[in-house]
Amino acid sequence: xxxxSLDDVIxxxxxxxxxxxxxxxxxxxxxxxxxxxxxxxDGVLYAFVLTNGKKIRNIRTNPRAFVHYPVSEDTNWDxxxxxxxxxxxxxxxxxxxLWDRMGYDLSAFEPGGVESGNHCFxxxxxTQATVLRFYGLKGREVWRA
Amino acid sequence: MNLGEVKERSTALxxxxxxxxxxxxxxxxxxxxxxxxxxxxxxVMIGKDSVKARNIAANPNVAMHWTASAEGDGVxxxxxxEVVTDVAEKVRVWTLFDYxxxxxxxxxxxxxxxxxFAKITPERALWLAMYGMKGSxxxxxxx
Numbered sequence: 001x002x003x004x005s006l007d008d009v010i011x012x013x014x015x016x017x018x019x020x021x022x023x024x025x026x027x028x029x030x031x032x033x034x035x036x037x038x039x040x041x042d043g044v045l046y047a048f049v050l051t052n053g054k055k056i057r058n059i060r061t062n063p064r065a066f067v068h069y070p071v072s073e074d075t076n077w078d079x080x081x082x083x084x085x086x087x088x089x090x091x092x093x094x095x096x097x098l099w100d101r102m103g104y105d106l107s108a109f110e111p112g113g114v115e116s117g118n119h120c121f122x123x124x125x126x127t128q129a130t131v132l133r134f135y136g137l138k139g140r141e142v143w144r145a
Numbered sequence: 146m147n148l149g150e151v152k153e154r155s156t157a158l159x160x161x162x163x164x165x166x167x168x169x170x171x172x173x174x175x176x177x178x179x180x181x182x183x184x185x186x187x188x189v190m191i192g193k194d195s196v197k198a199r200n201i202a203a204n205p206n207v208a209m210h211w212t213a214s215a216e217g218d219g220v221x222x223x224x225x226x227e228v229v230t231d232v233a234e235k236v237r238v239w240t241l242f243d244y245x246x247x248x249x250x251x252x253x254x255x256x257x258x259x260x261x262f263a264k265i266t267p268e269r270a271l272w273l274a275m276y277g278m279k280g281s282x283x284x285x286x287x288x
Contacts (some may be wrong), residue, residue, distance in 0.1 A: 021210065023165040023175035031165035031208040033175045034221065064172050068163060071177045071213065083172070 004143040009129040010082055016069035018103070022047065022122075023066040024058035024086070032058060038067065039102045040122075045082065045124040046098060048106055051090060051117055059086045065124050071135075079132040084124035095120065124135045146282035151270040152182045155220050158211040160243070164189060164263075165208040166226075168198035174200060180209065180265075181242045187222065187265040189236055190246055193230060198261060201226045207265055217275040224267040238262060 004012075023033040032054050045067065049055055059065065063084040070080050077126045089098065092114070098121050099106055099114040110119040131141040146154075155162070165175040174196050178189045187209065191197045203206065205225040213219035229235065235254035239246055250257035270283040 021163040021165075021175050022151045023163075023172040023173035023208075025167040025171055029167050029171065029204045030206045030223065031167045031173050031175075031223075033163050033165035033173075033208050033210045035163075035210065035213050035219065062171055066165075066173045068176050068177070071161070079177070081176075 002139065002141040004129065004131065004145055006043055006126065006128075006129075006145075008141075009080070009082070009126070009131075009143050010043070011042065012131055013069060015075050015078075016080055020067045020069045022055065023068070024055050025062050025064065026058050027053075027061045034103045035070075035103075037104065041098065041101050043126070045084060045126065046089075046102065046103055047122045047124070048098075048109065048119055049122055051120045055122060056088055056090075056120065059088055060123060063087060065122070067124065077134050079130070079135070081130045081132075082124070082126050083128040084126050086122055086124045088120055089123050090117065090120035146284045148185055148267065148270075148271055148286075150219065150282075151222065151272070152185075154218075154272055155180075155211045155222065156182065157168070158214055158218070158220065162209045162211045164197065165210075166197055167204045167206060168196075168200045169203035175246065178209075179242075179244060180288065183238055183241050185267070187224070187267065189263045190242070190243075190249065190263055191203075191228070191263050193228070193259050193261040196282050197263060198228045201228050201263060207263070209265065213276070217278075218273065220270060220272045220278070222265075222267050222270045224269075225264045226263045226265045229262040229264050235260070235262065242282060 067082040133139040250260040
C-alpha cells in the first residue's frame with residue numbers, strides 16, 4: 001500500500017472527470033446513489049444539488065457519504081474512492097461563497113440564481129481516499145486524514 | 146413503467162452499474178458492478194468476503210444506479226439482497242451472465258470458494274430522463 005497526500009488525491013481525481021457516484025444512507029439504512037458533479041474547493045468536495053432531494057434528507061440525519069469516481073477503460077480501470085463526512089450548505093451566505101467556484105454555470109440548473117433556496121451545496125470533507133490500480137490488481141494507494 | 150421496462154432500460158444503459166450498500170456502522174459504500182438480470186432478479190458476482198458481502202449480511206438494502214447515458218438518462222433500482230454461496234445455485238447462474246465469469250474465478254462455480262453472488266430482488270425503481278429535467282418514471286413492486 002502506497003501513502004498519498006490529499007493533494008495527490010485531488011490531482012488523481014482530475015483523470016476521472018467531474019462526475020462521481022455519491023452514496024448516502026437514510027436513517028433506516030436504505031442506501032442511495034446517483035452521479036453528481038463534484039468540485040474540489042480548498043480540500044473539500046462540493047456538489048450542487050436540489051435542497052429537497054434524497055441526498056440532502058439523508059445527510060441531515062446521517063452525515064456519512066462515499067464517493068466513487070467512474071471506472072472505465074479511459075482510466076485503465078482504476079478506481080478512486082473517497083470516504084467523507086458531509087454537511088449541507090444552504091444559507092444564502094454559504095451559497096454565495098460557492099456559487100462561482102464550482103467550475104460550471106450553476107444557473108443552467110437553477111435559473112433563480114444564488115438567491116433561490118431550491119438548490120444548495122453538499123460539503124464533503126474527505127476522511128480517507130483509496131486509489132485501486134486496475135481493480136487493485138496493480139496496486140493500492142491510500143490517504144487518511 | 147413496469148418491471149419489464151426497468152429491465153429493458155437498465156440493460157440499454159450498458160453493462161455497468163454502481164451498487165450502494167450500507168454497513169452495520171451506517172456507513173454507505175458504492176462500487177461499480179457488472180449486473181445481470183436473471184428472471185426478475187438482478188445478480189452480481191461478488192467476493193464472498195468483500196465489503197459488499199459484509200454489508201449485505203448486516204443490512205440487505207441495496208441501491209443500484211446504472212451508468213447514465215450521455216444525455217443524462219439513468220435508472221436507480223432499490224431492493225433487498227442476499228449473498229448466494231450455494232454451489233448448485235452458482236452452477237445454475239454461472240453461464241447466464243453476458244461475460245465469462247471464469248476470467249475472474251478460474252475455478253468455475255464449483256472450485257471458486259471465494260466467489261459468491263448478490264441476488265437482488267427489486268422493490269422499486271426510478272427512471273430519470275436527462276437527470277430528471279425531461280421527466281421521470283417510477284415502478285414499485287406489486288403496483
